[in-house]
Amino acid sequence: MSGFNVIGKPWPKVDALPKCTGETRYADDLHFPRMLYAKILRSPHAHARIRRIDVSRAQAVPGVHVVLTGRDLPTRFGILPVSQDEEALCVEKVRFVGDPVAAVAAVDEWTAEEALRLIEVEYEPLPALLTMEQALAESSVRIHEYGDGPNIHKLVSLEFGEVAEGFAQADYVREDIFFYAGSTHLPLEQHAAVAHYGPDGRLTLWSSTQTPHYVHRALAKVLGLPPHRIRVIAMPVGGGFGGKSDPFSHEIVVAKLALLTGRPVKITLTREEVFYVHRGRHPVLLWIKTGVRRDGTITAMHVRSFLDGGAYGSYGVATTYYTGALQTVTYKIPRYKFEGVRVFTNKPPCGPKRGHGTPQPRFALEVHLDKIAEDLGLDPIQMRRRQIVEAPSLTVNWLRISSCGLRACIDRVVEASGFREKFRRLPFGRGVGFACSAYLSGAGLPIYWNDMPHSGVQIKIDREGGVTVFCGSADIGQGSDSILAYIVAEILGILPEDVRVVTADTDLTPVDLGSYSSRVTVMAGNAAVEAAERLRRLLFRAAAERLDVPEDQLLARERRIFDQADPERGLDFAEAVQLAEARFGTLGAVGSYKPPKAPGRYKGAGVGPSPSYSYSACVAQVRVDPETGFVQVEKIWIAHDVGRAINPRLVEGQIHGSVYMGLGEALMEEHTFHSRLGVHTAPSMLDYKSPTPLEMPEVECFLIETEDPNGPFGAKEAGQGPLLPIPPAIANAVYDAIGVRIDEIPITPEKVLKGLEDKARGGSGRVGPTSIPSLTWPEPIRVEPPPEWRSSGDLT
Amino acid sequence: MLRLPPFRYYAPRSLEEALRILSDHGSQARIVAGGTDLYPKMKRRQIEPAVLVSVRRIPELAHLAGTGREGVTLGASLTLARVLAQDELVLAYPALARAFAMVAHPPVRSMGTVGGNLCVDTRCTYYDQTFFWREALGFCLKKDGTTCPVAPGGTRCWAVSSSDGAPVMIALGARLRLVGPRGERTIAAEEFYRDDGIRYLDKEPEEILVEVLLPPQEDWKSTYWKLRRRGSVDFPVLGVAVALRMESGWCREARIVLGAVGSCPKRIREAETLLEGNRLEPDVIAAVAHVVARSVRPLKNTDFLHLYRKKMASVFTQRALRELAGASLMDEASAC
Amino acid sequence: MEKQLITLKVNGELHTLAVPVFKTLLEVLREDLSLTGTKHGCELGECGACTVLVDGEPVLSCLVLPIELQGREVLTIEGLMEGGRPHPLQRAFAETGAAQCGYCTPGVLLSAKALLDRKPAPTRREIAEALSGNLCRCTGYLQILEAVERAAAQMRDVRSAATTDGR
Numbered sequence A: 001m002s003g004f005n006v007i008g009k010p011w012p013k014v015d016a017l018p019k020c021t022g023e024t025r026y027a028d029d030l031h032f033p034r035m036l037y038a039k040i041l042r043s044p045h046a047h048a049r050i051r052r053i054d055v056s057r058a059q060a061v062p063g064v065h066v067v068l069t070g071r072d073l074p075t076r077f078g079i080l081p082v083s084q085d086e087e088a089l090c091v092e093k094v095r096f097v098g099d100p101v102a103a104v105a106a107v108d109e110w111t112a113e114e115a116l117r118l119i120e121v122e123y124e125p126l127p128a129l130l131t132m133e134q135a136l137a138e139s140s141v142r143i144h145e146y147g148d149g150p151n152i153h154k155l156v157s158l159e160f161g162e163v164a165e166g167f168a169q170a171d172y173v174r175e176d177i178f179f180y181a182g183s184t185h186l187p188l189e190q191h192a193a194v195a196h197y198g199p200d201g202r203l204t205l206w207s208s209t210q211t212p213h214y215v216h217r218a219l220a221k222v223l224g225l226p227p228h229r230i231r232v233i234a235m236p237v238g239g240g241f242g243g244k245s246d247p248f249s250h251e252i253v254v255a256k257l258a259l260l261t262g263r264p265v266k267i268t269l270t271r272e273e274v275f276y277v278h279r280g281r282h283p284v285l286l287w288i289k290t291g292v293r294r295d296g297t298i299t300a301m302h303v304r305s306f307l308d309g310g311a312y313g314s315y316g317v318a319t320t321y322y323t324g325a326l327q328t329v330t331y332k333i334p335r336y337k338f339e340g341v342r343v344f345t346n347k348p349p350c351g352p353k354r355g356h357g358t359p360q361p362r363f364a365l366e367v368h369l370d371k372i373a374e375d376l377g378l379d380p381i382q383m384r385r386r387q388i389v390e391a392p393s394l395t396v397n398w399l400r401i402s403s404c405g406l407r408a409c410i411d412r413v414v415e416a417s418g419f420r421e422k423f424r425r426l427p428f429g430r431g432v433g434f435a436c437s438a439y440l441s442g443a444g445l446p447i448y449w450n451d452m453p454h455s456g457v458q459i460k461i462d463r464e465g466g467v468t469v470f471c472g473s474a475d476i477g478q479g480s481d482s483i484l485a486y487i488v489a490e491i492l493g494i495l496p497e498d499v500r501v502v503t504a505d506t507d508l509t510p511v512d513l514g515s516y517s518s519r520v521t522v523m524a525g526n527a528a529v530e531a532a533e534r535l536r537r538l539l540f541r542a543a544a545e546r547l548d549v550p551e552d553q554l555l556a557r558e559r560r561i562f563d564q565a566d567p568e569r570g571l572d573f574a575e576a577v578q579l580a581e582a583r584f585g586t587l588g589a590v591g592s593y594k595p596p597k598a599p600g601r602y603k604g605a606g607v608g609p610s611p612s613y614s615y616s617a618c619v620a621q622v623r624v625d626p627e628t629g630f631v632q633v634e635k636i637w638i639a640h641d642v643g644r645a646i647n648p649r650l651v652e653g654q655i656h657g658s659v660y661m662g663l664g665e666a667l668m669e670e671h672t673f674h675s676r677l678g679v680h681t682a683p684s685m686l687d688y689k690s691p692t693p694l695e696m697p698e699v700e701c702f703l704i705e706t707e708d709p710n711g712p713f714g715a716k717e718a719g720q721g722p723l724l725p726i727p728p729a730i731a732n733a734v735y736d737a738i739g740v741r742i743d744e745i746p747i748t749p750e751k752v753l754k755g756l757e758d759k760a761r762g763g764s765g766r767v768g769p770t771s772i773p774s775l776t777w778p779e780p781i782r783v784e785p786p787p788e789w790r791s792s793g794d795l796t
Numbered sequence B: 001m002l003r004l005p006p007f008r009y010y011a012p013r014s015l016e017e018a019l020r021i022l023s024d025h026g027s028q029a030r031i032v033a034g035g036t037d038l039y040p041k042m043k044r045r046q047i048e049p050a051v052l053v054s055v056r057r058i059p060e061l062a063h064l065a066g067t068g069r070e071g072v073t074l075g076a077s078l079t080l081a082r083v084l085a086q087d088e089l090v091l092a093y094p095a096l097a098r099a100f101a102m103v104a105h106p107p108v109r110s111m112g113t114v115g116g117n118l119c120v121d122t123r124c125t126y127y128d129q130t131f132f133w134r135e136a137l138g139f140c141l142k143k144d145g146t147t148c149p150v151a152p153g154g155t156r157c158w159a160v161s162s163s164d165g166a167p168v169m170i171a172l173g174a175r176l177r178l179v180g181p182r183g184e185r186t187i188a189a190e191e192f193y194r195d196d197g198i199r200y201l202d203k204e205p206e207e208i209l210v211e212v213l214l215p216p217q218e219d220w221k222s223t224y225w226k227l228r229r230r231g232s233v234d235f236p237v238l239g240v241a242v243a244l245r246m247e248s249g250w251c252r253e254a255r256i257v258l259g260a261v262g263s264c265p266k267r268i269r270e271a272e273t274l275l276e277g278n279r280l281e282p283d284v285i286a287a288v289a290h291v292v293a294r295s296v297r298p299l300k301n302t303d304f305l306h307l308y309r310k311k312m313a314s315v316f317t318q319r320a321l322r323e324l325a326g327a328s329l330m331d332e333a334s335a336c
Numbered sequence C: 001m002e003k004q005l006i007t008l009k010v011n012g013e014l015h016t017l018a019v020p021v022f023k024t025l026l027e028v029l030r031e032d033l034s035l036t037g038t039k040h041g042c043e044l045g046e047c048g049a050c051t052v053l054v055d056g057e058p059v060l061s062c063l064v065l066p067i068e069l070q071g072r073e074v075l076t077i078e079g080l081m082e083g084g085r086p087h088p089l090q091r092a093f094a095e096t097g098a099a100q101c102g103y104c105t106p107g108v109l110l111s112a113k114a115l116l117d118r119k120p121a122p123t124r125r126e127i128a129e130a131l132s133g134n135l136c137r138c139t140g141y142l143q144i145l146e147a148v149e150r151a152a153a154q155m156r157d158v159r160s161a162a163t164t165d166g167r
């Protein structure tokens, strides 16, 4: 591999062995002397006013230390500055079954539990709005007072170029409606947090969080403490997938309990509570209309998405934009209109789940294109392949494409899977389906707008050559700590095992915004490159003097610094370190990263830009049992343009995990609620169906390396993008297998049979939504497309 | 962490002692074997006994003897894994082996027992939930409440018999030996179950299931088909157990029992009669499957739509019969 | 809370503990013996994260009471190392990327050990079956299956080398 020592090789993760010996400590593994246990009382109502809370009986239980209610923590918070709508414990109103109402700290969980049962809450039930249709229709009942309309959290309307003109130019226009059900992250680790308030007046919170920086901010805000007296440590996270990216009520509650009791306090959510804190995939109803020429060239596209947001804002504003932002990043779309609405309902709040807001429109788009290809008698692969975006280029909605390996991705999977020989040719019951996708490598803008870096890295080096890297990023299992070690080791010419990584501790590590939006490899990676290169410069300068070799002739590898021309001539790494320290004083370096300025200048342009976009193409092969409706995915071929695979094994692991999660969503995972009371109908690992090893198909991965100019060593993301093509590829394969379109995720056996029966009765066999709620959309913000789109109308 | 509520625990070493403790504590006490059904329910406060009496140390319950030729005695406290490790037994009673091998997942099979499996509590989406959840929805008849959201207005509970073993035992013609304060009795497995989601067993709370007596197999062929969403972990939401006594291609005697579509395993005698005296021809199989599906009335209280389960009752019956008729169904088997 | 004296053999060591009888093995391991390597994801027998071995068989520690284990041997992830060296399964898992977040890993490793002790050369399907009670949300299982195969091959090599030496 192109002269790298560490990059591109399948090193074990730096934290792999401790995870296999049980040594790794997760938040719930912490235990302190005098520790108390906290429990939260939750609302049994989907929507109600809190009339009165009486905690006196709970307070009297021996072993109970403190009972908290909303009045003790009245300041609102939330991840986005525009949606500060959460309370650590509800003050006046509860908005979903599971909303936190009161909390207890006691000597053990039995006592805390007993105390919870003795808290008396008098509720005045309010009408529960459980569907988007209800919430939009019942404007007299309002879940929140704010938003873009009654029960409307966010309304977006954007038009890039004149879509009407584009549709007029089309030879064929098709409209479709799709539904993508809500699902949850189901991390194996239930959220946990421990707080301690020391006699020095400092508060420490250890938590299973992906975003210690934002938790830090929320704690300071709600507790009214100066941030420098709060330390947030993200423990190794036992699975996140976006579900641990918000500041949570339980984190604030234990912190407050620790403040009040002066004792360490721990809270661990039960599995059922994890379903209630949720922040999972938004259920999305999506209408899509595309105009194409006879050869399939897109002339215009119009998308309307309806997001069922649940009871709070969370990342929802961003999610809303994401359901419209990335359609343009795969295929050339010369005119594009997007309208989106996020509706509040009395259900657990939705938020970012792997792929954040993009799997739903991707499912719709890729199935829709498959239908268009069939309508026009075109090859679905060729039709897509002909209109892939160029790199570098700007999309019609001003997203900058720096590299794109989609064509190579397509070619690899099509060839490896034998797609052309199989498509429409396999016997009834078996089929293949194809889909592409793209995802961002980190959000281009921070959540709180500012000019500071998104990621910072600090490196310290000791006299024996040991290197410690400090970074605010949180390893949630994706291997971000290891990526930092590989990058620093590569640049300094040492081995990953020589690098110690200290991350996600707001006292010790420079800020990194967190493990969300697939940003860590690119952003923290770039910061690490900068810091390591700065340090290497010092080492080279000292070594050059000693060896009497020009600095630019030196090379660092295999724990040595040496003359490229005469490799014998060199120093041990540790020796070089000592020379440099003698020469420059204590060694250390910092690096930081801020994404390139996004070119878009319109309201809403903040969501979608990224330093780079990853691309995937996928072929799914399925077997459908026409009698039972069961869909068995036999094999997945997936190619992913990762820019550069810093560690191919980790990239494959991310791809497998994404395929898995996409498979679960495609076939069985679904958040369902009691239609009248809003109670989650399956809040357990038994009833919420997460695939076992027996459902997992064989997966053949291809890594495509395009060396993106903005990535560390050219790397792009791999953690989320590969999920996106899975549901549409499976849906397209099901159609190929049995001629029935299931335009609704998940594709359950019941739906498959319904489609087959309909078809047998002479119907189309399609299963899916047939209408969208009527809504008066605001006048769109009209955005002039970038110049290249203006000149020719459509670029082909 | 979901924790168990406090209780006292006894592990008697003889049946007499166990019976004495059970009658001392009356309705406060509960028998426990592997605990894989009871403990989750206790954690969710669906069952709140003050006293647990373990049967794991009683020697009579650990009995395992016999062969397929002469019949087999299975002690109630044998774990499912232990039974599955008996190769001879697996060969002689394929339906039983299939059923046990499809219970839950491997760790549960190495903990759960035969007796526990046959006495497994009935299940319902409105009942197998935490205290908090049941309170939020409104308690139901089976625990703490007075109404049934599955069949509002009714007075009975429709919770679903969810044992994989139960329908198979009935199909195999097994007999159960029970010992209680009033002595001992041996009954046909079929008589053990009642069509009532709450009192689903014909058994006094203090009665201990000691062993299962499996009759000789000789000319019998048997199989079991199970519907669940995933290939592991999940309880059955439909089970089809079929045992046929075949004589040179003719069905002489048939037992067809459906699990997980009602509060007790359901024997479909009309379908059995249709089969008896016939060959397993496609039209016979179709007719039998039709009758089976017509005879069951699953409700909306498990995974999958109830109408889908009803449809599958027909499909799975056909598959079970075709399998016994000798067709290779490997492909189809992978779908369930 | 009334406590009872029980003895429990964990990873070869005998412990005498005073604990409430209704505390599960999971709670006792984690809270009384500080063996926090055993994880939990549901406490209801539905996820497999809490799997330990009892006399070599996989058992869910969230559904078993220490008092039920008198005279039996419990093996937890902390006891899987042999003589301070990682077990071949642990090494294979680390090398293969089979542990992403690592939360399911202890339970998976113990289920895999039970399998390999019983069946040294399992097929991929048999491995998947044996691990089908251990849910993992990160890996998609494939690198886990690969790691178990790798460890199995390695353990067979070691064993056959040992028997050749013996001759």
Ligand SMILES: Cc1cc2nc3c(=O)[nH]c(=O)nc-3n(C[C@H](O)[C@H](O)[C@H](O)COP(=O)(O)OP(=O)(O)OC[C@H]3O[C@@H](n4cnc5c(N)ncnc54)[C@H](O)[C@@H]3O)c2cc1C
Residues within 6 Å of the ligand: A686, B030, B031, B032, B033, B034, B035, B036, B037, B038, B039, B040, B055, B076, B077, B080, B102, B103, B104, B105, B108, B111, B112, B113, B114, B115, B116, B117, B118, B119, B120, B121, B162, B163, B164, B165, B207, B208, B209, B210, B233, B234, B235, B236, C044, C045, C046
């Ligand atoms: C995740 C999960 C999935 C499961 N999936 C399945 C499945 O697919 N199929 C299935 O059939 N079961 C399933 N089960 C239920 C259960 O684990 C098994 O049925 C198991 O065999 C029960 O045995 P046990 O010894 O653990 O029962 P226990 O929990 O000990 O007892 C169950 C009931 O039987 C009574 N009892 C036990 N032994 C006796 C006796 N000797 N005499 C009288 N009464 C007795 C107890 O009082 C209790 O009411 C599942 C459980 C879990 C947690």
Ligand code: SF4
Residues within 6 Å of the ligand: B123, B124, B125, B126, B127, B140, B141, B142, B143, B147, B148, B149, B150, B151, B156, B157, B158, B159, B197, B301
């Ligand atoms: S059938 Fe009705 S009464 Fe019985 S458990 Fe279900 S909800 Fe309760």
Ligand code: FES
Residues within 6 Å of the ligand: C039, C040, C041, C042, C043, C044, C045, C046, C047, C048, C049, C050, C051, C060, C061, C062, C063
């Ligand atoms: S914690 Fe024991 S099985 Fe989930």
Ligand code: FES
Residues within 6 Å of the ligand: A188, A238, A239, A477, C098, C099, C100, C101, C102, C103, C104, C105, C135, C136, C137, C138, C139
């Ligand atoms: S590695 Fe995270 S759950 Fe398996």
